[in-house]
Amino acid sequence: QVQLVESGGGLVQPGGSLRLSCAASGSIFSINGMGWYRQAPGKQRELVAVTTSGESTNYADSVKGRFAISRDNAKNTVYLQMNSLKPEDTAVYYCNAEITSRNNYGRREITYNSWGQGTQVTVSS
Secondary structure, three states: OEEEEEEOOEEEOOOOOEEEEEEEEEOEEEEEEEEEEEEOOOOOOEEEEEEOOOOOEEEOHHHOOOEEEEEEHHHOEEEEEEOOOOHHHOEEEEEEEEEEEEOOOOOEEEEEEEEOOOEEEEEOO
C-alpha cells in the first residue's frame, strides 16, 4: 500500500504565503508525475500544478507567477510554495501522484493514481 500524506495548510491573510508538502510512503517502485489539485466549496476539483519525473512543470493560469511546485525524488515528496495568496485560493488542496508499486521481490507491479486526504487552505483577513 502507498500513502500520500499532506501537510502545511492553514489560515493566512491575503498576500501571505504557505508551503504545502506531500510525502509518499509504502511499497513504491517509482513515481512518475506528482501534482496538486484543489476543490473549493461548490466547485469541481481543478488542477493547480503538476511536475513530471523529468521535472517539467505545468500550472493553472490562475496561479502562474505566484505558486511554485518542486519535488525531492530522494524523499518521494512534492512541495507547493504559494505566495501572494488571494481569497479565491481558498480550497482543500489535494496531492496526487502516479505511482508504480513494488512487490515483495522488489519488482514493479501496477501503476495507478493515488490521492492524499487533502489539506485546507483558507485565505482571509
